[in-house]
Amino acid sequence: MSIEVKNLSFSYEDNPILDDVSFCVKSGEFVGIAGPNGSGKSTLAKCLNGIFSPTKGEVFVDGISVKDRSKQWIIRQTVGLVFQNPDNQLVASVVEEDVAFGPENLGIPPSIIRERVQYALERVGLINERKRLVATLSGGQKQRVAIAGILAMRPKYIVLDEPTSMLDPVGRKEVLSTVLQLKEEGVGIVYITHHLEELVYADKIMLLYKGRIFKEGSARDILTDEDTLKKIGLDIPEIPALALRLKKFDVAFDNIPLTIEEMVNAILD
Amino acid sequence: MAIEISFGQYLPLNSSIHRLDPRIKLIATFISIIFIFIVKNFYGYALLASFLLGLIILSKVPPLYIFRGLKPLIFFILLTFALHLFTTQGTVIFHFWFLKGTMEGLRNGLLMVARFMLLISFSTLLTLTCSPLELTDALESLLSPLKRIGFPSHEIAMMMSIALRFIPVLVEETNRIIKAQVARGADIESGGILSRAKNLIPILVPLFINTFKRADDLALAMEVRCYRGGEGRTRMKEYVLSQSDFLFLFASIIVGIVSVLI
Numbered sequence: 001m002s003i004e005v006k007n008l009s010f011s012y013e014d015n016p017i018l019d020d021v022s023f024c025v026k027s028g029e030f031v032g033i034a035g036p037n038g039s040g041k042s043t044l045a046k047c048l049n050g051i052f053s054p055t056k057g058e059v060f061v062d063g064i065s066v067k068d069r070s071k072q073w074i075i076r077q078t079v080g081l082v083f084q085n086p087d088n089q090l091v092a093s094v095v096e097e098d099v100a101f102g103p104e105n106l107g108i109p110p111s112i113i114r115e116r117v118q119y120a121l122e123r124v125g126l127i128n129e130r131k132r133l134v135a136t137l138s139g140g141q142k143q144r145v146a147i148a149g150i151l152a153m154r155p156k157y158i159v160l161d162e163p164t165s166m167l168d169p170v171g172r173k174e175v176l177s178t179v180l181q182l183k184e185e186g187v188g189i190v191y192i193t194h195h196l197e198e199l200v201y202a203d204k205i206m207l208l209y210k211g212r213i214f215k216e217g218s219a220r221d222i223l224t225d226e227d228t229l230k231k232i233g234l235d236i237p238e239i240p241a242l243a244l245r246l247k248k249f250d251v252a253f254d255n256i257p258l259t260i261e262e263m264v265n266a267i268l269d
Numbered sequence: 270m271a272i273e274i275s276f277g278q279y280l281p282l283n284s285s286i287h288r289l290d291p292r293i294k295l296i297a298t299f300i301s302i303i304f305i306f307i308v309k310n311f312y313g314y315a316l317l318a319s320f321l322l323g324l325i326i327l328s329k330v331p332p333l334y335i336f337r338g339l340k341p342l343i344f345f346i347l348l349t350f351a352l353h354l355f356t357t358q359g360t361v362i363f364h365f366w367f368l369k370g371t372m373e374g375l376r377n378g379l380l381m382v383a384r385f386m387l388l389i390s391f392s393t394l395l396t397l398t399c400s401p402l403e404l405t406d407a408l409e410s411l412l413s414p415l416k417r418i419g420f421p422s423h424e425i426a427m428m429m430s431i432a433l434r435f436i437p438v439l440v441e442e443t444n445r446i447i448k449a450q451v452a453r454g455a456d457i458e459s460g461g462i463l464s465r466a467k468n469l470i471p472i473l474v475p476l477f478i479n480t481f482k483r484a485d486d487l488a489l490a491m492e493v494r495c496y497r498g499g500e501g502r503t504r505m506k507e508y509v510l511s512q513s514d515f516l517f518l519f520a521s522i523i524v525g526i527v528s529v530l531i
Contacts, residue, residue, distance in 0.1 A: 049493065073495050081493040088483045089490035093402060093434045100505035102494040113505040135437035149494060 002026045003048060003079065003157055003188065007057035010043055017043045019211040020057070023204075027156055028186040030179075032199035032219070035208030036233040041192045044208065045161040048190065049079035062156070077106065080150030084162040086142035095137070095145055096121065096130040102153040113152075120152040123185075124178050140171025144178055157188040164198065172198070196223055197237035200258040207232060224256040239263050280397045285513065286328035291399045291407035293514040297521040298395045304525030305387050313528035314383040320524045321390055330397050338393030339386060346385050353378035405429045406506065423499025431487070439480065446475050 003025040010018040018040045025031050035041050046052040047059055050066035059066045061075050068075075083089050092098040096117050103113040121127045124144040134142060143163055150158055160179065164172040176198055183189050191199065199205050205222040207214040209232040215222060222228075224240045236244075243256045243263065257263040281287075286294075301317070308314055325332060339346075355365075359373030399407070409426030416422055447457065450471050457468045 051489070051493065073497070076493060076495050083486065083490060085483075085486060087438050088486035091434065091487070091491060091494075092430060094400075097402060097505070101491075101496070104503055104505060105495040105497065107501045107503050110503060110505055110507045113503065117505065133437075134434070146490075153494065 001062050001156065003062075003190075004060040005048070005057075006060070008044075008047060008054050008059060009056035010040075010047055010052060011055045012043075017211055018047070021208075021211075021213055022057075023206060023213070023216070025157060025188045025190055027188045028183060029204070030183045030189045030191065030202045032202035032205040033190060033192045033208055034194055034196055034199060034205060034222075034234060035214075036194065038210075039208040039232075040211040041208055042161050045081060045159050045190070045192055048157075048159050049081055050075045051081070073106075077153050078156050080153060080155035080158045082143070082146050082150055082158060082160045082163050084165055086139055086146055086166065089146050090134050090142060090149070093133055093135070095126065095132050095134060098134060098145055099130075099148045099152050102149055106153065116152045116154070117148075120148040123151055123182070124148045125174075138171060139167045140174040143167060143171065143175050147175070147178060147182075151182075155187070157190065158182065159190040159192070161192045162194070163191075164193065164195065194234060196229070196234060197239075199223065200237065207234070219258060220255065223258055279400045280330055280334060281400070282329050282398075284327060284329040284398070286324060286394075287398050288513075289398075289517055290508050290510055290514045291403035292410055292508065293510070293518050294395055294399055295404065295407045295411065297518050298391055300518075300521050300525055301391050302388060304529060305384055305391070307529050308384075309380075309529075310531075311380070311383070312531045314380070314387065316524060316528040316531065317387055318383070320520075321387065321394070324394060328394065328398050330394065334397055335390050335393055339389055342385070342389060346382055349381050349385065350378040353381055401433045402430060405433070406504070406508070410508070423502075427499075435483070438483075439476070442479060443472065443476055446472050 005021055005023050008018055008021045009016065021044065023031070033041055033044065043052060047054060047066070049061070050059070050072050053067050061078050064071050064075060066072075066075055090098045091101045099117045099120050100113050103116050108116070117130075118127070121130055124147050126141060126144055126148060129137065129141065134145065137145065147158070147160075147163075158179075163179075164175050167175065172195075179189055179191065180201055191202065193199065200219055200223065202219045204216070205219055206216045207222060207228065214232055215225070215228050217225075223237055224244065226236050226241070226244060229236050237258070239258060239260060239262075240256050243251075243253055243266075247253060247256075253266055255262075255266075257266045301320075305314075305317060308317065325335060354370050354374040354377075355368045357371050357374035357377050359371040361369045362372050362375070363370045396404075405426045408429070409422050412420065412422035412425070451457065455468070455471055457465070457472065459465075460468065
């Protein structure tokens with residue numbers, strides 16, 4: 001079971017946005033997509049659950065083509081989408097009411113909706129805030145409510161389109177650790193960002209540039225490739241940057257470290 | 270010039286009035302308001318007032334909150350009283366400057382004051398004991414029979430709840446724009462009415478543009494969460510009518526009828 005993107009191209013009014021993109025996301029896999037502004041990241045996100053239909057090529061969600069309009073609701077339920085601005089994607093004023101919005105749309109009986117809301121709010125660690133007004137939450141909490149709203153529909157995959165770019169560092173951490181925990185529980189994650197340090201735990205990273213996949217590889221391959229990142233205008237994360245500089249002063253690393261822990265261990269060795 | 274609003278006046282308490290079905294509360298308040306308009310003498314108003322007092326006690330709402338609802342309208346109430354007092358023809362009981370106060374005027378004035386105060390108090394009690402969401406839910410469910418003749422009751426309720434959801438967001442946004450414009454040297458507080466209205470343009474234009482952007486984002490987010498109108502939609506909250514709901518409705522009707530008859 002997977003999302004399969006095959007030679008996907010998408011044009012908007014004759015402007016090509018995506019050009020021959022292919023990749024695959026399995027359950028429990030964390031795929032990072034990074035790229036500068038205008039590289040087609042958000043368009044790609046919307047192609048993954050059929051909001052946009054591919055101009056050329058195919059996107060299959062568990063074997064169903066997103067072009068199949070009769071299956072569009074099943075596809076949207078299977079692939080959840082979380083957006084950048086937490087305020088603009090919450091529909092109801094009260095936390096639990098908002099989380100219930102998706103299941104309500106699916107026409108699920110009330111008792112099961114309550115179970116799912118409970119489940120989703122527990123997953124994102126907001127069960128004690130269920131009665132609060134959305135307006136009184138912090139940015140990170142709002143974004144976790146948005147994730148809970150998607151989780152309550154029991155998706156197999158969640159696509160997050162720059163979920164942290166409007167959050168403060170604390171909110172960023174909250175959202176990222178929630179996402180990592182969901183991956184452990186077997187949800188397939190597509191995480192779109194231009195903060196590369198958020199992708200250190202990704203199983204696979206793709207760099208998107210001018211609508212094409214510029215480079216694809218493991219987190220260590222991509223995040224330590226300073227030249228490639230520079231070429232497409234992205235910043236290398238702090239820890240690998242530091243390690244690469246230390247290397248110039250003849251500090252030997254077996255592997256370029258990505259996280260602070262790895263760095264500390266490497267230096268202690 | 271920061272705008273401050275209190276979000277509704279809902280007072281979340283745990284009382285037998287709060288637990289009543291919002292549909293019943295809405296209907297009962299509507300019935301009481303109709304009777305307040307029909308009642309013609311003080312006995313009727315006294316009965317309605319004691320009924321209201323009983324409800325306030327049951328709802329555990331501090332009476333102060335009800336007075337707060339009345340406060341902004343005190344001037345209006347006093348004006349109505351004075352108009353009745355001095356313009357009704359009848360037995361003159363006192364002179365004030367060139368005005369004549371009459372016995373009949375005093376009676377009519379007091380009736381009007383009682384009517385206004387009861388009207389406001391009943392509706393204040395409703396908004397204090399029902400959350401905005403419960404009210405929109407109640408409205409949707411009460412209007413749903415009209416769906417058959419093509420009335421968009423679901424859409425109207427959805428619009429109301431989204432509007433309520435976005436009031437705090439837009440207030441925050443307005444304050445941010447005001448600060449940004451003031452930081453750029455905009456003067457929004459001085460001048461006459463006309464120039465002040467003109468000064469609002471640099472605030473309203475960005476606000477409108479951002480609101481359209483938000484609406485676009487929200488529509489997409491709703492679509493992603495499988496929203497496709499009211500058809501086939503279920504609700505998490507189930508409202509089940511209980512005995513106390515019927516009792517409350519029955520009491521409101523009886524009190525109303527008796528207050529008209531006595």
